[in-house]
Amino acid sequence: MTQPVQIIRPASFSILAMGSHFARLVQFRDLLRAMTMLRLSVRYKQSLLGYCWAILHPLLLMLIYTVIFSHFVKVRTDGTPYAVFAYSALLPWTLFSNGLSGATMGLPAHSNLLSKVYFPREIVPLSYVLAAFADFLMAFLVLILLMFHYGIPLSAGALWAIPAILTLTVFLTGTALIASAVQVRFRDMGMALPLLLQLWMFATPVVYSLSSVPKSLRFLYDLNPLVGIMETFRGALLHGEAPDWVLLTKSLSVSLVVTVFAYGWFKHAEVTFVDVI
Amino acid sequence: MKDVEFHNVSKRYQRPAADPGRDRPPSILERCLRWRDRRNDFWALRNVSFSVKHGEALGIIGHNGAGKSTILKLLTSITAPTSGEISICGRLSALLEIGSGFHQDLTGRENAYLSGVTFGMSRNEVSAKLPGIIEFSGVGDFIDVPVKRYSSGMYLRLGFSIAAYLNPDILLLDEVLAVGDVAFQAKCLNRIQDLRKAGKTIIFVSHDLAAVERLCDRTLLLSKGEIVYEGSPRDATLEYHRRSLQTPEVPAHLQDASRVIECTHFSYRSTPESEDHTVRTGEPMVVEVAYVAHETVPDVVFNVYLYWPSGYLCTQLTTGDQGCTIEKGAGRVTFSCPVLILRPGLFLVDIAAERYPEVLDWRHRCAILRVDEGPIVLGDLHMPHEHRIHRTDTASKEHFRTEEAVSFDGQA
Numbered sequence: 001m002t003q004p005v006q007i008i009r010p011a012s013f014s015i016l017a018m019g020s021h022f023a024r025l026v027q028f029r030d031l032l033r034a035m036t037m038l039r040l041s042v043r044y045k046q047s048l049l050g051y052c053w054a055i056l057h058p059l060l061l062m063l064i065y066t067v068i069f070s071h072f073v074k075v076r077t078d079g080t081p082y083a084v085f086a087y088s089a090l091l092p093w094t095l096f097s098n099g100l101s102g103a104t105m106g107l108p109a110h111s112n113l114l115s116k117v118y119f120p121r122e123i124v125p126l127s128y129v130l131a132a133f134a135d136f137l138m139a140f141l142v143l144i145l146l147m148f149h150y151g152i153p154l155s156a157g158a159l160w161a162i163p164a165i166l167t168l169t170v171f172l173t174g175t176a177l178i179a180s181a182v183q184v185r186f187r188d189m190g191m192a193l194p195l196l197l198q199l200w201m202f203a204t205p206v207v208y209s210l211s212s213v214p215k216s217l218r219f220l221y222d223l224n225p226l227v228g229i230m231e232t233f234r235g236a237l238l239h240g241e242a243p244d245w246v247l248l249t250k251s252l253s254v255s256l257v258v259t260v261f262a263y264g265w266f267k268h269a270e271v272t273f274v275d276v277i
Numbered sequence: 278m279k280d281v282e283f284h285n286v287s288k289r290y291q292r293p294a295a296d297p298g299r300d301r302p303p304s305i306l307e308r309c310l311r312w313r314d315r316r317n318d319f320w321a322l323r324n325v326s327f328s329v330k331h332g333e334a335l336g337i338i339g340h341n342g343a344g345k346s347t348i349l350k351l352l353t354s355i356t357a358p359t360s361g362e363i364s365i366c367g368r369l370s371a372l373l374e375i376g377s378g379f380h381q382d383l384t385g386r387e388n389a390y391l392s393g394v395t396f397g398m399s400r401n402e403v404s405a406k407l408p409g410i411i412e413f414s415g416v417g418d419f420i421d422v423p424v425k426r427y428s429s430g431m432y433l434r435l436g437f438s439i440a441a442y443l444n445p446d447i448l449l450l451d452e453v454l455a456v457g458d459v460a461f462q463a464k465c466l467n468r469i470q471d472l473r474k475a476g477k478t479i480i481f482v483s484h485d486l487a488a489v490e491r492l493c494d495r496t497l498l499l500s501k502g503e504i505v506y507e508g509s510p511r512d513a514t515l516e517y518h519r520r521s522l523q524t525p526e527v528p529a530h531l532q533d534a535s536r537v538i539e540c541t542h543f544s545y546r547s548t549p550e551s552e553d554h555t556v557r558t559g560e561p562m563v564v565e566v567a568y569v570a571h572e573t574v575p576d577v578v579f580n581v582y583l584y585w586p587s588g589y590l591c592t593q594l595t596t597g598d599q600g601c602t603i604e605k606g607a608g609r610v611t612f613s614c615p616v617l618i619l620r621p622g623l624f625l626v627d628i629a630a631e632r633y634p635e636v637l638d639w640r641h642r643c644a645i646l647r648v649d650e651g652p653i654v655l656g657d658l659h660m661p662h663e664h665r666i667h668r669t670d671t672a673s674k675e676h677f678r679t680e681e682a683v684s685f686d687g688q689a
Contacts, residue, residue, distance in 0.1 A: 008354060008363040031394040038380060038391065045382050117371075118354040271357035274350070275290055 011271040018260070021267045025120045032123045032130070039102075039131035054135035055142050058094045062087040065207045075208050080238055081150045084143075088234045089206040091139055092165065096172050096226065097197045099132030103176035104183045104193055111277045121270040122263070125180040129172055136165075143237070157240025164232035164243065167252045171225055174259030177266040184273050205230050225251040225258075279366065280447055280478040281329040281352070286361035288322040288347050288502075321347040323502045324361070329447075331367075334479040336493035336510055338486060338517055343499040345482045349449055352480070367446030367478070381425040385416055385435055388424055392439045406442045414438035434461060441468045447478045486514045486586045487622070514586065518623055518645050528641065537574055538603060538630040538637045542567035543581075543644045549611075557651035558621055558659045564594060564612040566628055568603075574632060576600035579610045582627040583619070583646060591624060600632065616661045621650045 025032070044050040062083060069075040070082035077085040103125035107114065110124055147154060183189040204226040205213070213221050221227060228247035235241035322344045329335045339345050350356045351363060353371050379388045389410055393403035411420050414434040416427070424432060450469065469492065473479060483489050489496060489510050496513035498506035498520075506516045545564045547556050556562045566579060581594040594612040626644040630637040652659065 006354075006365045006369075008351065008357065008365070010360055011357045028394070030398075030400045031391075033400075034391050034394050038383070042380070042382050115350075115355060271354075274356050 011268055018264055018267070021120070021263070025122065028120050028123060031119055032126060035123055035127035036130040036134070039127050040134055043131070051138065054138045057098070057135075058087060058090045058139050059142060061090050061094070065090070069207055076212050077209055078211065080152070084146050084150050084152060084238065085209070085234070086207055087143055087146055088237055089204075089230045091136065091143055092168050092230060092233050093201060093204065093206045093226075094139065095132050095136040095165075096168060097201070098135065099129045099172045100176055100179060101193055101197065102128035102132060104179040104190055107180050107184050107273065108187070108277060111274075114277060115274045121273060122177060122266055125176045126173065129169070129176050132172075133169060147237070152238060153240075154237075155240030157242065158237050160236035160241070160243050161233050163248065163252075164229050164236065167248065167255050168226070168229045168233075170259050171229070171251070171255035174255060174262040177259070177262040181266045181269045181273075184269070184277050200224075200226070205234075222247065222250065225254040227251070278331045279328045279364075280331045280333075281366070281480065282364045283325050283327050283348075284362040284364075285324045285326055286322055286351065286358045286363060287320060287324055288344075288351065288356070289359040290319045290321055320502050322351075322358075325499075325502070325504055327497060327504060327507070329478055329480060331478055332476045333495065334473060334481065334493045336489035336496035336513070337480065337482045337499060338484070338489055338496060338513060339499035340521065342501075344502040345499060347502075348499075349451065349482055352449060365447065369447040369449065370440065370445035371449040371451070379424050379432070379436065382423055384423055385420040385427070389420075389435070389439055392436075410435075410438045410442050413441065430461070437461070437465060437468075441465075445477065447480070448472055450479065450481045450483070486517065490514060490622075515623060515645070515647065518586070518625065521642075534636045534638050536638050537572055538568055538570045538577060540566055540568050540579075540628045540630055540638050540640050540643075541607075542609075543626060543628055543640075545646060554647075555649055556617055556646075557649045558617055558619060559651035559661070560617055562614045562617040564614070565609055566612075567607070567609045568630060569607045570603045570605050573602065573605045574637070575602045576632050577603045577637065578631050578633065580627075580629045580631060581612065582629070584625040584627070584642075586623055586625065588625070591619070598633075616659075617648065617651075618659045618661065619646075619648050620657060620659060621648050623647055 044053060047053065049056065065086045066083045069086070070077075075082065106124045106128050107121070114121065114124075144154070179189055179193065201207075203221070203224055210227065210231050228244065228249075228251035232243040232248050236243065325344070325348070327335075337345050337348060347356075349371070351358055352365065352369065380391060383391065386407070389407060390400065390403050393406070394400065398406075411417075414431070414437070416431045416435055419427065419431060420435075424435070427435070448469075466488075469479070473492070479492065481489060481492055493510045496508065496510040497504050498513045498516055500520065505520075506513055508516075543564075543566055544554065545556055545562060546552075546554055547560050547562060549563050564581060566581060568579075576599070577596075578598070578600045579596045583591045583593070585591050594614075596610060624646040625642050626646055628638075628640040628643055631639075
């Protein structure tokens with residue numbers, strides 16, 4: 001019988017080692033699943049409305065923005081009722097913002113566990129990402145009901161929402177890894193994040209449409225990978241449109257680069273997490 | 278075959294910047310500048326090299342802060358070394374601080390799954406082992422109750438059961454034996470002995486020197502991040518005590534003794550005539566304490582206290598409660614024990630001259646009494662005894678039907 005040999009060396013940054021890191025993660029997939037289930041089951045313990053919060057969160061945001069942007073200020077929505085218009089983008093946005101803020105706070109919250117047992121540390125932020133994804137799926141059902149209510153047909157083109165959501169998940173994973181690793185060393189990350197997320201939301205076509213962004217600013221505006229994702233998601237579901245390939249490809253490539261870099265850096269940083277947490 | 282090997286391993290921690298003589302905390306700018314300030318470095322381990330053979334039980338002892346836990350953290354990949362290399366051959370599992378990974382709101386069963394997969398098992402493996410875990414822990418129906426409702430004993434038993442069923446090649450042990458009731462400790466020790474017999478490699482890090490001596494083949498003594506001694510557990514514990522004797526922490530209430538009588542010397546041998554200082558279990562022992570009295574004092578009592586290595590008082594030699602008058606000048610007190618009942622091992626010695634309730638002089642941990650092997654003793658003490666075997670006419674159980682005894686088949 002050949003014994004597995006494990007060599008422990010000082011931390012080093014290497015993209016090449018990512019294959020073995022990923023293999024380790026696959027080996028611990030049951031822990032990732034268990035932690036994700038834990039997120040879902042513990043979060044709503046001792047709360048009256050329980051799982052309804054997953055739906056209530058984007059729904060209430062939608063109500064607030066509908067009152068502001070369709071009654072106080074008229075926002076151009078190209079003919080779509082504002083409630084559906086806003087909700088269809090608030091849905092992926094809530095996935096992004098909840099996943100990112102959860103993951104950022106995740107590692108310090110588990111400092112006790114981290115200092116006692118070894119497991120691939122990315123499991124903690126990833127479990128928050130997956131839990132946010134589960135919430136997203138639940139809240140998605142409400143979107144279908146809303147569309148039915150406003151008589152918006154669901155066409156085959158709606159399937160284009162899937163690549164948009166996958167791209168979003170990749171990007172969320174990357175940013176979550178970076179933000180959570182930074183938070184371990186500098187708690188400033190957690191302080192800055194709510195503000196950062198608010199800014200980011202207004203730099204993304206969530207509560208307004210992309211067509212209201214001045215053409216002259218678009219080159220700058222489109223640097224935000226969430227722009228292509230949100231536009232594709234909303235266009236596909238509400239209008240059955242095929243994505244703007246240039247925009248979506250840009251988003252996807254930025255997301256992939258960010259996530260690959262983030263994973264390499266996270267694995268480099270994780271070996272000293274417990275020393276500084 | 279080497280299961281675990283450390284090659285010049287060092288580990289550096291950064292101490293939080295502390296600047297004596299200044300009240301306000303460092304500003305952001307100062308903190309940024311100091312981010313890599315080497316003056317705050319603290320080396321938990323320095324060029325440590327050792328190896329553990331397959332099937333060997335290695336003990337690691339040392340005072341607090343010697344680097345024991347750092348070695349455990351490195352072995353379990355919880356943190357990485359600053360330099361050097363560690364190679365581990367085989368599946369390693371750690372029994373550290375039982376139940377620390379439990380989640381309060383989840384049931385025992387859910388926590389068992391969570392702990393199992395945290396240690397790298399698959400769900401199916403945990404499922405297969407769960408009945409055994411529940412059985413060993415004895416929590417019974419409570420397995421489906423949130424662990425926050427558990428008694429601390431149940432909490433502990435479930436934690437140990439999960440860890441004990443991991444079936445590793447290399448087992449790391451922490452101070453786990455220090456917790457729990459006696460029955461639980463015995464159960465843990467049995468399980469560990471089983472693992473040893475099954476040829477598992479064991480690394481045991483502990484303050485419990487007696488347990489280290491019992492379990493280990495070889496022991497490392499760490500001090501300030503370096504290996505200062507390597508050898509048999511018995512010699513390593515002796516060395517450990519020698520080192521701690523150099524800086525005994527004298528309890529505050531003993532420091533202001535008047536010292537009108539000073540105890541100057543302590544020695545022991547097996548008979549007054551013998552030259553060397555070897556005493557053995559079951560043989561006689563003579564202990565001598567030399568003193569100098571600066572004035573004549575009435576009602577003086579001399580005491581010699583013997584402590585277990587753990588620091589608990591084991592027994593005492595005394596000149597009696599009444600005390601006697603000690604004339605001014607030098608002298609010596611001789612205690613004679615016809616049979617030494619202590620089992621082989623090390624005992625810490627305190628010597629005191631007292632005039633109740635006043636302490637005249639107290640020499641805290643001033644010597645070590647080393648008892649060598651005489652007749653083989655199982656248990657804590659050697660009780661001097663005789664025996665006689667004789668025939669009886671009837672095979673009666675009458676003898677045991679007294680208040681002090683129970684017959685062997687349990688019918689009292």
